[in-house]
Amino acid sequence: MALTVGLRPLTRALLRPWARVPGAALGRPAAGSGDGVRCFGSPRVLVEPDPAAVGVAVMKMRNPPVNSLSLEFLTELLISLEKLENDKTFRGIIITSDCPGIFSAGLDLLEMYGRDPAHCAEYWKAVQELWLRVYLSNLVVIGAINGISPAGGCLLSLSCDYRVLANNPKYAIGLNETLLGIIAPFWFKDVLVNTIGHRAAERALQLGFLFPPSDALQVGIVDQVVPEDQVQSTARSVMAQWLAIPDHARQLTKNLVRKPTADRLLQQRDADIQNFVRFISRDSIQKSLHVYLEKLKQKKG
Numbered sequence: 001m002a003l004t005v006g007l008r009p010l011t012r013a014l015l016r017p018w019a020r021v022p023g024a025a026l027g028r029p030a031a032g033s034g035d036g037v038r039c040f041g042s043p044r045v046l047v048e049p050d051p052a053a054v055g056v057a058v059m060k061m062r063n064p065p066v067n068s069l070s071l072e073f074l075t076e077l078l079i080s081l082e083k084l085e086n087d088k089t090f091r092g093i094i095i096t097s098d099c100p101g102i103f104s105a106g107l108d109l110l111e112m113y114g115r116d117p118a119h120c121a122e123y124w125k126a127v128q129e130l131w132l133r134v135y136l137s138n139l140v141v142i143g144a145i146n147g148i149s150p151a152g153g154c155l156l157s158l159s160c161d162y163r164v165l166a167n168n169p170k171y172a173i174g175l176n177e178t179l180l181g182i183i184a185p186f187w188f189k190d191v192l193v194n195t196i197g198h199r200a201a202e203r204a205l206q207l208g209f210l211f212p213p214s215d216a217l218q219v220g221i222v223d224q225v226v227p228e229d230q231v232q233s234t235a236r237s238v239m240a241q242w243l244a245i246p247d248h249a250r251q252l253t254k255n256l257v258r259k260p261t262a263d264r265l266l267q268q269r270d271a272d273i274q275n276f277v278r279f280i281s282r283d284s285i286q287k288s289l290h291v292y293l294e295k296l297k298q299k300k301g
């Protein structure tokens with residue numbers, strides 16, 4: 001799936017492959033490189049083969065200050081994911097953050113506030129694409145959640161196969177859209193229902209719950225809560241457990257479980273984009289976003 005088609009020239013320029021040792025396919029030392037495999041990535045996404053786990057890549061999100069999912073960041077994530085999917089030396093990805101205390105602050109509000117319909121449509125298509133790419137990935141995708149993870153950050157986490165959360169009370173996770181005066185789209189809702197069940201999801205969505213780690217574990221929005229300094233090692237050991245399963249059988253099973261949910265969006269992607277553009281363009285919604293952005297600014301004092 002050529003994802004770079006239709007990208008804005010700036011974005012395409014941003015994503016020129018970094019200098020790499022010729023012939024260094026991801027996961028394999030380049031001929032004569034001598035110093036092992038090379039990382040690759042782009043300004044906001046660093047992908048490093050895990051030196052302790054063959055076939056595993058660690059994808060570090062580094063879009064400071066809060067890993068907000070801007071269009072450029074989404075595009076870089078998509079292209080990095082596509083590269084990993086296409087490189088058969090990789091069987092698993094650990095997604096984590098390089099921004100201290102924050103996994104991802106979710107969708108970038110400035111991509112939805114004060115923007116024209118064409119931009120909102122382009123942005124929403126990229127949001128859809130990231131979800132589909134992660135949710136349906138043939139790779140094992142493990143979230144090493146080392147920071148707060150509201151809304152879009154929670155969706156990214158829920159789209160992984162397994163979630164390890166650092167036991168820091170500040171690292172809340174949840175679909176908090178109602179607190180902003182907006183709503184989670186049906187496919188965000190579907191993933192939450194699939195993960196924590198209908199009643200728990202209904203309550204959490206309406207109240208915009210951000211679950212602290214202990215509650216997140218209890219409700220099932222994450223699979224494991226560990227001390228902060230054990231998140232990456234725990235993710236790695238869980239990855240080994242999942243990679244012990246033959247890929248083809250696991251991939252077919254993942255598809256069996258997840259395709260009905262993904263199909264609900266795939267069958268109506270354009271309508272979903274139009275619904276988003278209509279909804280986000282409403283004066284009342286733009287006002288809500290303005291109020292929320294002002295609150296964020298005032299918070300800084």
Ligand SMILES: CCCCCCCCCCC/C=C/C(=O)SCCNC(=O)CCNC(=O)[C@H](O)C(C)(C)COP(=O)(O)OP(=O)(O)OC[C@H]1O[C@@H](n2cnc3c(N)ncnc32)[C@H](O)[C@@H]1OP(=O)(O)O
Nearest residue numbers: 068105106107108109110150151152183185275276279296
């Ligand atoms: C019929 C219906 C059809 C469908 C309808 C669909 C409807 C729309 C779909 C909407 C789905 C939305 C999903 C989302 O993800 S919305 C975003 C939700 N995110 C949040 O609520 C998090 C907001 N941020 C925070 O709470 C804090 O920033 C955080 C705890 C993450 C970090 O706090 P900290 O104190 O460390 O940092 P600051 O708050 O000072 O932030 C630093 C700067 O970053 C800016 N910022 C923060 N979050 C965002 C964001 N999500 N987008 C853009 N910018 C963000 C913040 O303003 C600061 O900026 P400045 O330094 O310039 O002041």
